[in-house]
């Protein structure tokens with residue numbers, strides 16, 4: 001019987017990056033919660049989708065010679081098929097380009113406006129001309145790495161949302177709904193932010209084309225967040241499911257969900273979601289995953305080599321949900337062998353094989369060992385309550401406590417010895433041992449099924465169950481809930497993996513997937529040379545100059561001696577380039593999105609050596625590195641096919 005509805009969401013992902021393991025992290029966690037809630041008897045809907053508007057997307061499309069519509073179809077589909085490949089069950093997939101969604105965004109806007117919370121004003125900000133977008137984190141005077149000139153100040157007419165009117169109402173709301181934001185640390189951040197007082201928000205743009213038009217004033221399009229957040233309602237519009245029970249998000253988008261979104265809804269007089277839960281970041285070997293570092297991991301190669309469940313298990317067991325955590329291939333294979341192969345896989349195969357060998361495949365009828373029964377009952381309750389607080393790692397730890405309890409029990413009972421003793425007492429003990437192991441395994445299957453849906457189903461069938469495991473409810477966690485049955489055909493789950501070749505295989509597939517995705521996005525793959533297919537920059541009508549003018553430019557061959565990222569500037573690299581002088585030159589170049597520092601060391605490049613030095617992010621750049629600039633694409637450094645000495649002049 002249904003306990004009622006439960007509606008949960010993941011963020012809708014931007015289409016300017018291809019899906020990676022960070023996106024999978026949220027989606028796997030959300031889908032696991034959906035499975036727990038189904039097991040608890042709720043009628044659950046999980047939505048995800050894609051966030052498809054904005055200048056970045058428009059530019060990426062143009063760079064590939066595609067219309068924005070064609071481009072977003074391609075990448076949105078990439079997300080959708082990724083969830084399919086990972087066997088993640090998504091109930092609704094919403095896209096911000098869905099026309100029905102656009103209508104609802106307009107309805108929300110008009111409702112806020114009718115209630116007096118929208119007004120027209122002017123927005124002034126620093127504007128990047130090449131990318132045609134306001135740069136939120138720049139200060140006046142900061143240099144635009146794409147033009148080498150300071151950002152321009154631009155003023156445009158926008159619609160504003162009166163966020164300032166909601167400071168007190170929001171604080172009151174958080175007070176009355178202490179569970180609205182979780183975990184606690186995030187709730188405190190939100191309270192501190194709102195207590196400072198809120199400023200009005202610009203929610204439309206006239207400088208952007210690729211967006212949902214404001215129906216009542218079509219010169220404007222909605223700015224991304226007002227548009228994006230509304231998918232949570234448009235995805236289930238007409239289904240009587242709003243308000244959502246849970247928005248699961250990463251911590252970097254907390255403010256939008258816990259402050260702006262409830263304020264928009266309060267302004268419109270629409271119901272508010274019940275809970276926003278922000279998890280931490282998934283790092284790669286303790287480092288932030290990013291394109292410039294070239295350390296982004298894709299989930300499908302892992303799933304292909306180790307199985308989807310191994311990936312799910314690792315993400316949810318290794319990292320305490322809510323905190324940051326680290327991914328590494330070594331840790332992934334290590335966990336797999338320790339917990340899945342030696343733990344669950346081993347318990348399943350020894351239990352099923354003993355039943356087959358000693359009792360011809362029939363699980364004997366017995367009471368079961370009181371100690372194991374108590375362990376299973378207690379640990380199952382603890383695991384369920386951990387699941388309910390989204391504490392997956394502890395839910396799994398409790399489940400695995402049952403496994404280790406049974407492992408110990410089997411060793412103590414030594415059924416292989418009991419099997420050789422035909423006395424009534426020994427045979428009764430053997431029955432009890434086999435029943436206890438099989439019943440504990442059944443309970444473990446139910447408990448672990450939200451995280452390991454495929455392998456627990458396989459064990460479930462081998463235990464002789466005919467109904468699908470995912471229809472089991474929490475009642476089936478009660479010890480002895482099911483009469484013992486004849487087991488099915490046995491086949492091992494989670495075979496042990498040899499770490500080295502397993503990791504090597506995954507990394508090979510990763511490389512292939514990285515290249516495929518890069519091609520799809522029309523960008524150079526992170527670790528390989530920039531793609532040749534990028535569109536050339538628009539031809540500039542450069543004035544004719546004399547040879548004397550040209551000879552004023554001191555172009556020199558240089559060799560990169562060191563390269564590092566510039567803190568706080570995604571696009572910049574700090575280089576030291578030897579151009580045949582006593583000391584290498586310091587050069588700050590806007591090439592970090594195209595080249596990793598390591599790739600550049602020892603590389604021969606062309607330097608403009610007599611440019612006036614200029615300060616960028618506290619570093620004095622003593623020259624400029626020459627690169628082809630590609631419209632919407634990454635810069636490509638000029639170089640030489642033959643060997644050239646450092647310091648040689650280009651004339």
Ligand code: MSP
Pocket residue numbers: 010011012013014015021022023025026051228229230248249250251252253280281282283289
């Ligand atoms: N489009 C917005 C969200 C709009 S929701 C109305 C957006 N998109 S995003 O593509 O950048 O996705 C961000 C989300 O992806 C994070 O909040 C998180 O859920 C997930 N993650 C992406 N990379 C991640 C990690 N490295 N680690 C953990 N989560 C990650 O923001």
